[in-house]
Structures are given as structure tokens and as C-alpha cells.
Amino acid sequence: MTSQKTAIVTGGLSGMGLATVKRLHRDGMTVVVGARRGGDPDAIKTLHADVGAAIEIAVLDVRDSDSVAGFVDRVIADHGSVDILVNTAGVYEEAAVIDHPDKIWDDHIDTNLTGTFKMIRAVMPGMVARKWGRIVNLASVAAHNGMPNNAAYCASKAGLLGLGRCVSLEGAPHGVTCVSISPTWVETEMLKRFVDMETAESGEPRAVIQAKYEASNPQGALVQPDEIADLIAFLTSDAGRAITMEDIQVNAGSLW
Numbered sequence: 001m002t003s004q005k006t007a008i009v010t011g012g013l014s015g016m017g018l019a020t021v022k023r024l025h026r027d028g029m030t031v032v033v034g035a036r037r038g039g040d041p042d043a044i045k046t047l048h049a050d051v052g053a054a055i056e057i058a059v060l061d062v063r064d065s066d067s068v069a070g071f072v073d074r075v076i077a078d079h080g081s082v083d084i085l086v087n088t089a090g091v092y093e094e095a096a097v098i099d100h101p102d103k104i105w106d107d108h109i110d111t112n113l114t115g116t117f118k119m120i121r122a123v124m125p126g127m128v129a130r131k132w133g134r135i136v137n138l139a140s141v142a143a144h145n146g147m148p149n150n151a152a153y154c155a156s157k158a159g160l161l162g163l164g165r166c167v168s169l170e171g172a173p174h175g176v177t178c179v180s181i182s183p184t185w186v187e188t189e190m191l192k193r194f195v196d197m198e199t200a201e202s203g204e205p206r207a208v209i210q211a212k213y214e215a216s217n218p219q220g221a222l223v224q225p226d227e228i229a230d231l232i233a234f235l236t237s238d239a240g241r242a243i244t245m246e247d248i249q250v251n252a253g254s255l256w
Contacts (some may be wrong), residue, residue, distance in 0.1 A: 006030045006079040007236070008072070010062055010119060011089030014187035015045055016138060018227035020086050022051050023233045032075050034060030035089070062089050062115025081130060082123040084236045087116040088138045090156075092190065094149040105152045106236040112156035113163070120167055124176065133176035134236040137164055138228075139247060141184045145255050157182075161247050166247035177244035179235050184251045185213055187222040215255030 012033035037040060037043040038059040042124040048054050050134045059072065061067040077081055077195065090112045095104045116137050127133025142150060143157035160180050167178040185191055199206045214222055234240055235248075 002012050004028060004030055004053060005083035005085035006032065006060065006075065006081055007086065008032050008034060008075060008082055008119070008123070009086045009088060010060060010115070011087075012057075013037060013047055014077055015088070015190060016183070016186060016225045016228045017086075017088035018047075018050060019229035020088065020232050021047075023057060023226070023234070024084070024086075025051055025053060025055060029084070030079055031055055032079070033057040034062070036061055057207075062087075062091075063110040065118055068115075068118045068122050071256040072119075076126065081126055083127070083130075083132065083136060084134045084136075085119055085123050086136045086138075086232055086236070087176050088118055089115060090138065092153055095150050095152065096149050100151065108152035108156040111151045112153070113159040116160060117163055120137040120163075120178070124167070124171065127176045128174040130172065131175040133174075134240065135164075135167060135171070135176065135178040136232050136235055137178070137184040139180040141249060141251050141254070141256050143180075143182050143247070144249070164247070165245050172244060175241075177235075179240070179243055179245075180247040181228060181231060181235075182247055182249045182251070183223050183228055184217055184249075184254045184256060185222055186228060189223055191222070194204055217252035217255065219251070219252040223252055225251055 007024050007029045009017055009021050011017045013035050021031050031091040036058045047057055052096055061070045087179055091107050093104050120135055137160045139160045142154045143161050146154055164178045164180045171178055195209050198209045214220055
């Protein structure tokens with residue numbers, strides 16, 4: 001195996017995914033981003049500007065088996081292997097259980113859980129054959145705790161924990177690890193949209209709404225995307241060899 005490893009980051013156009021792309025690229029890895037907007041010239045231009053390099057990106061719909069297989073096959077054909085897989089692609093939408101729309105449920109399970117499974121299924125044979133691989137799934141404190149109007153999200157993220165345990169056991173004899181990370185609120189574009197919406201709905205100053213989210217954990221400060229990326233960089237390194245079948249809660253002391 002070459003010294004330069006190849007990493008796939010799904011959903012790497014924003015938030016924790018983008019922070020991970022930047023960090024792994026800075027560490028000298030070949031990083032390939034897969035995203036539904038992977039063919040959008042504006043998205044590509046923005047990604048390159050954010051990273052400061054011409055990061056490779058392609059269209060990927062993790063819900064679709066053919067899309068996943070084609071994407072992974074192209075990465076292997078171009079770079080020889082997939083050594084690291086970081087699954088950050090995900091969706092979030094709230095709905096009460098009563099009268100819960102099928103579409104919201106299906107979108108969450110198909111993207112957050114099944115999409116992660118399909119990506120792992122596609123890359124794992126090569127990792128096992130080469131006796132080295134790192135898989136990181138982005139879960140959430142919602143995998144451990146419930147919240148009203150979040151049945152689909154909580155269920156999809158909780159499913160990642162069970163999936164990861166099975167992958168870890170199958171990969172362990174072959175040098176392949178699988179770990180999940182469960183953050184509390186992280187200051188991403190999605191959270192900023194929540195703050196903006198609540199500001200508009202409540203009429204309160206944005207700083208007040210922002211402070212409410214910051215106060216939601218005992219540290220009184222939101223987790224930053226770079227902090228998650230730094231953890232992923234460690235877990236996907238040689239130093240992370242013995243850390244598998246684990247879910248790491250980055251919760252700042254908070255239950256949500």
C-alpha cells in the first residue's frame with residue numbers, strides 16, 4: 001500500500017464534512033468528496049475555495065446502490081484503493097409521530113442509516129483484502145437520547161450504533177476499524193439556519209437565540225466543526241488502530 005492514503009468523505013460540502021475534508025487534505029491524504037450536489041459547478045467552486053485546493057468531487061447519492069457502487073469503483077480505478085471512509089452525509093427534519101409523513105421517515109432512514117450501510121458495504125472488501133481500513137460514521141447524541149418531534153432522526157442515528165458494532169467485529173481480524181462520533185449541537189450551517197428561523201419566529205435578537213444554544217451544554221460554548229474533524233483525523237490514523245466498536249460522544253457535558 002502506498003504511503004498516501006485515499007479517503008472518501010460523503011456529504012463533504014459543508015459543516016463537519018467540510019471541516020473533515022480540510023483536515024485530511026492538510027494531513028496529506030487524497031480526499032474525494034461524494035455529494036448529491038457533486039456535479040454543481042457552483043458547489044465545486046465553493047469547495048475548492050473553502051479548502052484552498054482542487055479537491056476531487058463527484059455526484060453521489062448514498063441512497064442508491066448503483067450510485068454508490070459506481071462512485072466507489074471510480075475512486076478505486078483512479079487512486080488504487082479506498083483506505084478511509086467518513087460518512088457525514090445526512091438529513092434532518094422534524095415531525096411528530098402522530099401523522100408523521102412517510103417521506104420524512106424514509107428520507108432519514110434511507111440517507112442517514114441505509115446510505116451509510118451501502119457505503120461501508122462498497123468499500124469494506126478492499127479494506128479487508130489490504131488488511132487496513134478506517135470507517136467513521138457521524139451519529140449524534142440523538143442516537144442515545146430522545147427528543148420530541150425527532151423520531152426519524154433519533155431512530156436513524158441509533159441504528160448507526162448497531163451497524164457499527166457489527167462492522168467492527170467483522171473488520172477486526174483484518175485491520176479494519178469502525179467508530180461512530182455522536183456530537184451535541186455543533187456550530188454548522190444547519191444550526192445557523194435554526195438560529196435564523198427561531199430569530200424570525202420569536203422576534204428576539206439573534207444574539208439571544210444564539211446564546212440559548214450556547215447555554216444548552218454545561219461548557220456554555222458550541223462544539224466547532226474543526227473539533228470533530230480533529231477527532232476524525234486521529235481515529236483514521238495508525239494511532240487509532242485499537243479504537244473500534246466505539247461511539248464517542250462529543251457532548252460538552254450535555255445530554256443533547
